Amino acid sequence: xxxxxxxxxxxxxxxxxxxxxxxxxxxxxxxxxxxxxxxxxxxxxxxxxxxxxxxxxxxxxxxxxxxxxxxxxxxxxxxxxxxxxxxxxxxxxxxxxxxxxxxxxxxxxxxxxxxxxxxxxxxxxxxxxxxxxxxxxxxxxxxxxxxxxxxxxxxxxxxxxxxxxxxxxxxxxxxxxxxxxxxxxxxxxxxxxxxxxxxxxxxxxxxxxxxxxxxxxxxxxxxxxxxxxxxxxxxxxxxxxxxxxxxxxxxxxxxxxxxxxxxxxxxxxxxxxxxxxxxxxxxxxxxxxxxxxxxxxxxxxxxxxxxxxxxxxxxxxxxxxxxxxxxxxxxxxxxxxxxxxxx
Amino acid sequence: xxxxxxxxxxxxxxxxxxxxxxxxxxxxxxxxxxxxxxxxxxxxxxxxxxxxxxxxxxxxxxxxxxxxxxxxxxxxxxxxxxxxxxxxxxxxxxxxxxxxxxxxxxxxxxxxxxxxxxxxxxxxxxxxxxxxxxxxxxxxxxxxxxxxxxxxxxxxxxxxxxxxxxxxxxxxxxxxxxxxxxxxxxxxxxxxxxxxxxxxxxxxxxxxxxxxxxxxxxxxxxxxxxxxxxxxxxxxxxxxxxxxxxxxxxxxxxxxxxxxxxxxxxxxxxxxxxxxxxxxxxxxxx
Numbered sequence: 001x002x003x004x005x006x007x008x009x010x011x012x013x014x015x016x017x018x019x020x021x022x023x024x025x026x027x028x029x030x031x032x033x034x035x036x037x038x039x040x041x042x043x044x045x046x047x048x049x050x051x052x053x054x055x056x057x058x059x060x061x062x063x064x065x066x067x068x069x070x071x072x073x074x075x076x077x078x079x080x081x082x083x084x085x086x087x088x089x090x091x092x093x094x095x096x097x098x099x100x101x102x103x104x105x106x107x108x109x110x111x112x113x114x115x116x117x118x119x120x121x122x123x124x125x126x127x128x129x130x131x132x133x134x135x136x137x138x139x140x141x142x143x144x145x146x147x148x149x150x151x152x153x154x155x156x157x158x159x160x161x162x163x164x165x166x167x168x169x170x171x172x173x174x175x176x177x178x179x180x181x182x183x184x185x186x187x188x189x190x191x192x193x194x195x196x197x198x199x200x201x202x203x204x205x206x207x208x209x210x211x212x213x214x215x216x217x218x219x220x221x222x223x224x225x226x227x228x229x230x231x232x233x234x235x236x237x238x239x240x241x242x243x244x245x246x247x248x249x250x251x252x253x254x255x256x257x258x259x260x261x262x263x264x265x266x267x268x269x270x271x272x273x274x275x276x277x278x279x280x281x282x283x284x285x286x287x288x289x290x291x292x293x294x295x296x297x298x299x300x301x302x303x304x305x306x307x308x309x310x311x312x313x314x315x316x317x318x319x320x321x322x323x324x325x326x327x328x329x330x331x332x333x334x335x336x337x338x339x340x341x342x343x
Numbered sequence: 344x345x346x347x348x349x350x351x352x353x354x355x356x357x358x359x360x361x362x363x364x365x366x367x368x369x370x371x372x373x374x375x376x377x378x379x380x381x382x383x384x385x386x387x388x389x390x391x392x393x394x395x396x397x398x399x400x401x402x403x404x405x406x407x408x409x410x411x412x413x414x415x416x417x418x419x420x421x422x423x424x425x426x427x428x429x430x431x432x433x434x435x436x437x438x439x440x441x442x443x444x445x446x447x448x449x450x451x452x453x454x455x456x457x458x459x460x461x462x463x464x465x466x467x468x469x470x471x472x473x474x475x476x477x478x479x480x481x482x483x484x485x486x487x488x489x490x491x492x493x494x495x496x497x498x499x500x501x502x503x504x505x506x507x508x509x510x511x512x513x514x515x516x517x518x519x520x521x522x523x524x525x526x527x528x529x530x531x532x533x534x535x536x537x538x539x540x541x542x543x544x545x546x547x548x549x550x551x552x553x554x555x556x557x558x559x560x561x562x563x564x565x566x567x568x569x570x571x572x573x574x575x576x577x578x579x580x581x582x583x584x585x586x587x588x589x590x591x592x593x594x595x596x597x598x599x600x601x602x603x604x605x606x607x608x609x610x611x612x613x614x615x616x617x618x619x620x621x622x623x624x625x626x627x628x629x
Contacts, residue, residue, distance in 0.1 A: 016521075076525075079487070079496070079497055079499075080496060103521065104499070104500050104518075104519065104520060104521060107483055107484075107499070108487060108497070108499045108500070110484075111448075111483070111484040111486075111487035111488060111497075111499075112487045112488075112490070112491050112497060114448075114449065114484070114488070115449065115452060115487065115488040115491035115492060116491055118449065118582070119449075119582055120447070120449070120581075120582035120583035121448065121449075121482075121484060121583070122583065123448075123481065123482035123483065123484055124481060124482070138586070141481075142481070142591060143479075143480075143481065143588070144365075144367050144370065144479055144481075145367030145368065145370070145478055145479070145481070146591060147367060147370055147590075147591075148588045148589065148590060148591070149588065149589050149590070149591050150585050150587065150588045151585070151586045151587040151588075152583050152584070152585060152586065153583065153584050153586045154582050154583050154584075155584065156582065157582040195496045195529055195530040195533075196496050196498070196527055196528065196529040196530075197527065197528045197529075198525050198526070198527050199515070199525075199526040199527065199528055200525065200526040201520070201523065201524075201525045201526075202523045202524050202525070202526070203522055203523040204522060204523040204524070210521075210522070212521075258540065264367075264478070264481075265390075265478075265539070273615075282368070284367070284368060287591075290591070294614075294615075294618060296611065307597060307599065308597055309597075310597065311597070311598065312598050312599075312600060312611065312614060313597065313598065313599045313600065314599075314600050314607045314608075314611065315599065316604055316607065320604050321604055321607070321608060324604060324605065324608045325608055325611070325612075328608055328609070328612045329612075332612075332616075
């Protein structure tokens with residue numbers, strides 16, 4: 001494989017609810033920096049049906065080019081159809097790097113594409129860099145349940161690929177004066193060639209807990225002692241407009257549903273504020289919340305490891321401290337602080 | 344590979360792919376070398392794979408059939424296969440060889456594919472089920488990789504199997520999405536990666552435990568796997584390398600608030616006030 005034939009950095013542009021998924025704008029921000037370092041163009045790859053109007057929208061975020069596949073066969077995301085488009089586009093334009101959001105769709109697509117291209121794919125990357133000279137992508141990620149960080153390289157295969165966690169890279173402020181090019185691509189793909197069909201999409205927006213999108217999370221752990229006591233977490237969260245999180249222990253004790261679980265076997269979260277209440281701070285929990293903007297721990301046990309991983313800690317009884325906090329929030333002048341939008 | 348079989352002749356054959364992993368929950372780090380002390384953690388069946396095996400067993404109970412499990416790993420991985428027999432698997436296959444060592448996800452999916460192809464010569468395979476990911480690798484990439492290599496549809500994030508219709512050659516499953524699920528129909532054979540919420544793994548019935556205790560899986564080395572490209576195995580067949588490992592940075596803060604409960608709470612409120620600019624919710628969307 002002649003590595004020099006491959007040039008340019010791509011971001012797979014996932015469409016979510018009729019918009020470009022936020023993580024893809026973040027990847028354009030990171031991709032722009034790497035493209036400048038390398039002196040190569042940054043391209044978006046947009047696949048869908050009726051998505052053409054979105055192509056222009058990513059130029060202000062840093063893309064020089066958008067490769068656009070807009071055809072009915074791409075109405076629903078399906079691994080096989082989207083993969084065919086990515087493979088054809090790679091074959092044609094030969095990028096050196098492709099980044100995907102580490103979403104269900106991004107991970108599904110990237111895994112399939114990597115196998116067909118027989119190239120390296122780094123999962124759930126949280127740090128990205130590129131070597132300006134040799135073009136090696138340095139993709140770093142937590143490994144072994146967050147016990148270590150590892151930097152992964154793919155030296156002899158192109159394109160180098162990575163899925164990247166949402167909310168760890170920064171989108172650029174949109175620059176309306178930026179210009180770019182939309183390249184329309186076509187593909188010879190018939191419905192009969194695709195072995196899967198989406199029969200129905202069911203949105204569960206009402207009850208669904210979106211921890212990954214929450215700005216403020218109040219999370220409770222085993223230290224609370226019982227399901228009844230866990231009510232305190234719900235009350236505090238409701239008071240300040242936060243989303244309720246939980247440690248694995250609290251979930252396994254049956255105090256709260258699994259969809260609230262933060263950590264390795266739960267959800268990875270990046271809120272602006274994270275309250276860890278009665279959570280001891282096992283590494284599996286820490287990896288799920290360590291990128292929060294401000295971590296506040298409340299725990300009776302002064303030795304609890306959570307204090308090592310928090311910005312501010314209060315050693316004390318949650319049942320004394322939390323009600324006092326609630327009262328203090330109550331007294332706050334209206335609208336002076338708008339964390340979850342509710343305070 | 345021999346996929347599916349002559350109509351009406353055989354029963355549903357499901358292969359679950361599993362892995363023995365160190366229990367990352369209790370693994371200790373060597374503080375001097377920043378490496379993992381693997382001997383500190385017991386080897387267990389990857390918890391996500393238990394759900395894959397359980398789902399295979401449930402489908403067998405629903406439709407009749409045979410459940411095989413396959414793993415790539417060192418000889419002690421027999422223990423993980425026995426655990427699957429406890430859950431209800433009928434047959435286990437261990438592919439073990441030094442040539443597999445150092446495999447990344449691409450090389451792993453190649454080795455497992457070769458194993459599944461070999462199993463399919465014994466009994467044609469209708470369905471492959473994998474866990475969502477392993478707790479030591481954390482990638483979820485091997486399942487879709489196997490599907491691509493077998494040229495069968497990969498169905499990831501499956502949280503419900505609505506129907507498996509072997510005679511008509513299709514399945515209907517639910518795939519979990521960030522905000523709901525989709526109902527998807529696929530041709531059979533295909534591959535599922537299943538979410539852990541798809542089922543609960545119950546305590547194993549005594550007869551299974553007794554059978555598992557004595558169970559000896561079929562063991563294959565590279566040479567047993569038929570035509571195989573050795574350059575695609577293990578370290579050699581892995582496009583990715585680990586260039587560097589280091590302990591994750593701990594937040595430096597770690598500041599303890601002092602004083603009475605009242606004082607601590609007021610200090611915290613001051614900090615929150617001070618940082619409010621940082622945290623103001625902003626509206627930004629394309």
